[in-house]
Amino acid sequence: MARSSSRSNDWGFPRWRGYGGEHGATKVRLCDRHGCDKPGDRPAPKSPNSPERWYFCEEHAAEYNRNWDYFAGLSAEEAAQREADERRTSSGFAEQAHYGWAGPGDGRWSRDEMRAFETLELEVDADFETIKAAWRRLAKANHPDVKPNDAAAAVRFQAVQAAFEILRSAEERRPR
Numbered sequence: 001m002a003r004s005s006s007r008s009n010d011w012g013f014p015r016w017r018g019y020g021g022e023h024g025a026t027k028v029r030l031c032d033r034h035g036c037d038k039p040g041d042r043p044a045p046k047s048p049n050s051p052e053r054w055y056f057c058e059e060h061a062a063e064y065n066r067n068w069d070y071f072a073g074l075s076a077e078e079a080a081q082r083e084a085d086e087r088r089t090s091s092g093f094a095e096q097a098h099y100g101w102a103g104p105g106d107g108r109w110s111r112d113e114m115r116a117f118e119t120l121e122l123e124v125d126a127d128f129e130t131i132k133a134a135w136r137r138l139a140k141a142n143h144p145d146v147k148p149n150d151a152a153a154a155v156r157f158q159a160v161q162a163a164f165e166i167l168r169s170a171e172e173r174r175p176r
């Protein structure tokens with residue numbers, strides 16, 4: 001127990017030790033394999049797409065590689081290309097989500113206001129008479145008196161009310 005708790009103290013950090021005697025001039029990174037005191041000079045990726053590396057001695061690198069086939073059959077260049085592709089794909093999603101809000105009215109409408117148009121099933125920039133008509137229609141269709149005991153309708157009713165409040169106050173703030 002004492003042994004494993006002392007091991008966990010340096011978990012995740014490189015283990016360094018003077019190698020070749022107490023007064024040895026060189027510091028050597030040790031093999032990351034538990035309990036191994038050989039120099040760790042064989043880097044191996046910790047997980048797919050991770051730039052982090054374990055450093056193993058020759059024997060333990062071979063052992064690790066036997067149980068590791070993510071990059072099996074890929075050259076170093078192909079493995080790097082795979083990493084780059086996956087990174088590009090995920091940042092592409094982020095950009096798309098951002099530009100999803102650009103469009104009509106961009107810059108004049110806040111995100112909440114643009115969502116409010118969407119809730120009222122309107123194009124952004126619909127005029128206030130159109131907004132009022134959509135609000136009346138949707139509020140009526142989802143009203144608790146019309147749809148008693150309909151939880152989904154109750155949620156839509158609330159959302160329609162909130163959306164109208166947002167657009168009404170935007171209309172009041174609008175310079176004439």
Ligand SMILES: [Zn+2]
Binds near residue numbers: 058
């Ligand atoms: Zn080792």
